[in-house]
Amino acid sequence: xxxxxxxxxxxxxxxxxxxxxxxxxxxxxxxxxxxxxxxxxxxxxxxxxxxxxxxxxxxxxxxxxxxxxxxxxxxxxxxxxxxxxxxxxxxxxxxxxxxxxxxxxxxxxxxxxxxxxxxxxxxxxxxxxxxxxxxxxxxxxxxxxxxxxxxxxxxxxxxxxxxxxxxxxxxxxxxxxxxxxxxxxxxxxxxxxxxxxxxxxxxxxxxxxxxxxxxxxxxxxxxxxxxxxxxxxxxxxxxxxxxxxxxxxxxxxxxxxxxxxxxxxxxxxxxxxxxxxxxxxx
Amino acid sequence: xxxxxxxxxxxxxxxxxxxxxxxxxxxxxxxxxxxxxxxxxxxxxxxxxxxxxxxxxxxxxxxxxxxxxxxxxxxxxxxxxxxxxxxxxxxxxxxxxxxxxxxxxxxxxxxxxxxxxxxxxxxxxxxxxxxxxxxxxxxxxxxxxxxxxxxxxxxxxxxxxxxxxxxxxxxxxxxxxxxxxxxxxxxxxxxxxxxxxxxxxxxxxxxxxxxxxxxxxxxxxxxxxxxxxxxxxxxxxxxxxxxxxxxxxxxxxxxxxxxxxxxxxxxxxxxxxxxxxxxxxxxxxxxxxxxxxxxxxxxxxxxxxxxxxxxxxxxxxxxxxxxxxxxxxxxxxxxxxxx
Numbered sequence: 001x002x003x004x005x006x007x008x009x010x011x012x013x014x015x016x017x018x019x020x021x022x023x024x025x026x027x028x029x030x031x032x033x034x035x036x037x038x039x040x041x042x043x044x045x046x047x048x049x050x051x052x053x054x055x056x057x058x059x060x061x062x063x064x065x066x067x068x069x070x071x072x073x074x075x076x077x078x079x080x081x082x083x084x085x086x087x088x089x090x091x092x093x094x095x096x097x098x099x100x101x102x103x104x105x106x107x108x109x110x111x112x113x114x115x116x117x118x119x120x121x122x123x124x125x126x127x128x129x130x131x132x133x134x135x136x137x138x139x140x141x142x143x144x145x146x147x148x149x150x151x152x153x154x155x156x157x158x159x160x161x162x163x164x165x166x167x168x169x170x171x172x173x174x175x176x177x178x179x180x181x182x183x184x185x186x187x188x189x190x191x192x193x194x195x196x197x198x199x200x201x202x203x204x205x206x207x208x209x210x211x212x213x214x215x216x217x218x219x220x221x222x223x224x225x226x227x228x229x230x231x232x233x234x235x236x237x238x239x240x241x242x243x244x245x246x247x248x249x250x251x252x253x254x255x256x257x258x259x260x261x262x263x264x265x266x267x268x269x270x271x272x273x274x275x276x277x278x279x280x281x282x
Numbered sequence: 283x284x285x286x287x288x289x290x291x292x293x294x295x296x297x298x299x300x301x302x303x304x305x306x307x308x309x310x311x312x313x314x315x316x317x318x319x320x321x322x323x324x325x326x327x328x329x330x331x332x333x334x335x336x337x338x339x340x341x342x343x344x345x346x347x348x349x350x351x352x353x354x355x356x357x358x359x360x361x362x363x364x365x366x367x368x369x370x371x372x373x374x375x376x377x378x379x380x381x382x383x384x385x386x387x388x389x390x391x392x393x394x395x396x397x398x399x400x401x402x403x404x405x406x407x408x409x410x411x412x413x414x415x416x417x418x419x420x421x422x423x424x425x426x427x428x429x430x431x432x433x434x435x436x437x438x439x440x441x442x443x444x445x446x447x448x449x450x451x452x453x454x455x456x457x458x459x460x461x462x463x464x465x466x467x468x469x470x471x472x473x474x475x476x477x478x479x480x481x482x483x484x485x486x487x488x489x490x491x492x493x494x495x496x497x498x499x500x501x502x503x504x505x506x507x508x509x510x511x512x513x514x515x516x517x518x519x520x521x522x523x524x525x526x527x528x529x530x531x532x533x534x535x536x537x538x539x540x541x542x543x544x545x546x547x548x549x550x551x552x553x554x555x556x557x558x559x560x561x562x563x564x565x566x567x568x569x570x571x572x573x574x575x576x577x578x579x580x581x582x583x584x585x586x587x588x589x590x591x592x593x594x595x596x597x598x599x600x601x602x603x604x605x606x607x608x609x610x611x612x613x614x615x616x617x618x619x620x621x
Contacts, residue, residue, distance in 0.1 A: 035410050037417075085595060090410030091350055092594040098543065099590030106580040106587075216539070220418040227411070258429030262422040269398065269415060273405035 005132045007253065013138045015245035016145035017204055021218045022225040022237050023152055024196035029223070030231040031169050032189055034083060035093045038101040039222065040215025042071055042194050044108060046201020047210045051117040060122050060202075067202045068195040075194025079187045087186070101216075109212035121206025141203055148199070153234055155192075165189050169232070221261075224268040230278025239279045244268065302475050305558040309468050316457050324456040325528070330568050331463040332525045334561035335470055337548040339517035342474050343510055344546075345555035346483065348490040349408060353416030354545055356423040357515040359537025360394060361387035361522025366440045366532040367433060380446045384523050391519025392512050394419075399511040404504050408493070420542045427534045439533035446527045459528055466524060467561065470517055474557050486510065543586060544571075550593055 021043060028036045049070050050063040082100065086092040123136035156162040168175040168185045176182050201215070208214055221244060229240025244264055251260035271279075312331070316324060340354045364387030369379045402415050427434045434440065445454045446462060453459045477483060488496045489503050497503045526532050535541065544567070552563025575582045597604030 035414065082591070082595075091413070094350070094352070094410060094413055095546075095590045096594045099587035099593075102543070102583045102587035102590075106584045110580055216421075220414075220421045223414050224418065227414075256429055258425040262425055265418050265422050269401050269418075272407060272415075273401040276406050 002131060005130050006134065007249065009129070009132075009134055009138065009142075011246050011249035012142050014249050015241045016142045017200070017207075018218075018221060018225050018241040018245045019145045019149055019238060020200035020203060021197065022222040022229075022241055023149065023234075024193035024200070025222040026193075026226050026229075026231075026234060026237045027152075027189055027196070028193035030226045030233065030236070031165070032186065032193075033090075033231075034087065034190070035090055035097065036083075036193075037094060037097040037219065038078075038104060039097075039193075039197055040217070040219035041101050041104040041108075042074075042197035042215070043201040043204065043218055044104070044212060044215040045074065046071060046198030047119070047205035047208070047214060048108060048112065048117070048201075049198065050119050050202045050205045051112070051210060054119055060120070060206075063202050064199070067198045071195040071198030072191045074198075075191035076187055078194075079190040083190055084183070084186065105212050105216075112212065114211065117210040119205045119210055137206060141207075144203060148196070149238065152196070156234060161185075161188065220265065224265060228268050228271055228278055230281040233278070233280050236278055236280040243271075243279065301556045301558045302479075304562075305471055305475060308558065308561065309464070309471070312464055316460055321456055324460050328456070328460045328463045328528055329525065330565050331460070331467050331561075332521050332528065333545075333548070333568065334564040335463075335467045335524075336518050336521040337545050337552070337560035337564045338467070338470060338474065338557060339514045339521060340545050341549045341552075341554055341557055341560035342478075342517065343514040344549060345557065345560070346478060346486045346490070347507055347510060349507070350413045350546070351416045351511075351514075352413045352542055352546070353419035353423075354515075354518050355537055355539070355541035356416075356420045357391040357395060357518035358522035358525070358541065358545075359423055359427065359532075360390040361519030361524075362526040362532045362536045363387075363427065363434060363440075363522075364390040364519070365523040365526040366443045369444055370440055370442055371433065376444065377447065377450065380444055380527060381448060383443075383527075384446065384520070387523030387526075388516050388519040391522070392516040395512045395515030396508070399508045399515075403508050403511065417539070417542070420537070420539050424534055424538050427537045434534075435532075437534060439531055439536075441531045443526045443530050443532065445530075446524065453527070463524060463528070466520060470520070471558065471561065478557065482506075540583070540586075547586060547589060 024042070025036070025039055028034050028039065046067045049067040050060065053063040053066060054060070078100070082096055083093070086096050121137045123140050125136060126133040127136045127139065128134075129139070156166065164175065164180045164185050165188075167178070168180055168182050172182050175185075200218075204214075204218075225237060225240035225244050227240070228243055229236030229238070247267060248260055248264045251263055254260075255263070312327075315327065319327070336354070336358050339357070340351060344350050365380070365383035368374065368383035368386045372379070372382075374382055398415070398419055402412060407415060428436055431437075445452055445459060447453070453462045478486075485496065485501055485506060488499075489501070489506065493503050522536065525536070548564040548567050549560045550563070551567050552559030552561070554560075570585075571582060574585050
């Protein structure tokens with residue numbers, strides 16, 4: 001039993017990371033149906049916001065507040081000049097956002113260099129939990145991810161913006177007739193998804209190698225989380241993260257991490273064959 | 283055959299006449315190329331021909347079914363790594379090791395395509411979702427190529443792939459290996475043009491227009507798509523395996539996401555669907571790539587990124603068609619002025 005606790009906690013850490021990363025993806029891809037291959041770069045932007053703020057002498061907590069704002073503003077601007085032109089054409093969305101992703105990677109690399117950036121998180125050192133030593137930061141991460149998830153669900157179910165968004169997803173025309181401005185809803189939904197990705201970037205940064213290419217590692221996995229969980233459903237994100245993160249942690253105890261990641265993605269492809277609509281469809 | 287169907291066939295054949303003519307001229311011109319150039323430059327041309335074959339393989343699937351594969355570097359890389367591992371790691375008799383490597387490379391690509399293609403094509407995964415799954419496939423493949431270093435050499439790859447040798451004849455010098463590449467490209471190019479000329483090409487076109495309708499008419503659309511996907515992957519594997527014998531090494535960038543991206547540009551520049559355009563597009567973009575990369579390492583990915591954005595926002599029908607339209611408009615307005 002004692003040995004199982006780190007395993008469970010490790011699985012929960014990875015699931016939390018995937019949950020944070022995929023929530024934004026679930027809004028942009030699952031709900032708005034826009035394939036955003038630059039989603040990983042928003043995670044990178046979040047992590048580099050932390051790098052810049054800590055470089056200026058600021059704390060982790062300031063970055064945790066500033067990064068989502070940065071993501072929100074960048075998201076709004078990009079939606080206006082690029083993304084709004086490719087609604088309804090997935091292939092165009094793929095090409096545009098992939099181009100954006102390549103440009104952002106290189107710009108960040110040119111600005112900061114290719115060496116991993118030093119960042120530090122709060123709560124250094126371990127705490128004892130059920131008789132096992134475990135890094136305190138990871139426990140904070142798990143708690144924060146859960147809180148973020150609940151907050152997103154509340155935004156969707158309880159706010160005017162959530163109602164407008166759900167309405168325009170069901171039928172853009174009817175929502176527009178009812179006085180919901182679809183351009184405005186789309187812009188803010190995309191910005192919200194981007195803000196969630198940058199938030200995830202800050203939280204991941206203390207545990208990862210912060211480089212210009214860090215986001216790409218999460219891109220495919222977050223797509224699979226959304227696809228396996230069920231595109232268009234927020235509870236599906238939790239289910240997808242649980243399956244992908246749980247399997248990956250379990251497997252990486254037995255086989256090398258890269259092979260474990262590969263195996264999980266292959267399993268996800270097999271799951272899609274039998275449940276194309278996902279585990280918890282909307 | 284009814285006259286209506288005959289007419290459709292004739293129209294399809296007419297549409298392919300120009301590409302075929304271009305292909306004939308292109309191949310003839312390439313045949314005499316070694317008279318003027320040799321050595322290192324000819325090796326460069328050989329690499330372009332094999333990358334052109336790779337682009338052709340993508341166009342065969344993307345251009346003909348409208349489904350974009352973001353994972354074609356996987357198949358190219360499987361061909362290259364299959365060749366390298368068979369010839370270097372297995373300790374086979376050198377007389378036929380490279381032939382075995384060719385077979386392993388092509389088969390690996392075909393089998394992986396069959397497996398993945400079965401699960402996603404029969405799972406009803408189409409359009410953009412297909413693109414994402416194949417994108418993930420390249421990520422998986424390059425993860426394995428870098429991670430499994432005892433087999434693949436990890437980040438530094440494998441050095442010492444021998445040139446192809448068939449029945450005691452070795453394609454060692456630049457001229458013979460150039461003709462080997464040209465031969466492979468010519469066979470695949472005319473084979474593809476011939477198949478896409480005919481009934482099979484028409485059915486694929488019908489699936490692209492409306493898959494449900496095509497299935498209602500009795501075509502096993504999933505099987506036809508899977509078949510095309512596997513043939514396309516095998517062709518990419520062939521290009522990869524031959525490429526490895528030419529360069530003498532394999533490295534993770536032959537199975538990387540960037541290569542998957544580049545090949546899309548090669549096809550898009552040539553205009554997707556014409557098959558021969560993919561080869562010409564490769565040659566054009568390759569020259570550009572060498573020039574831009576020599577400015578700075580970061581310049582090329584940024585150029586690709588800008589190209590993708592322009593491709594969608596400015597010339598969605600492909601740069602060649604875009605220029606042609608602009609030119610004809612220009613000529614039209616000049617004529618108007620003259621009158």
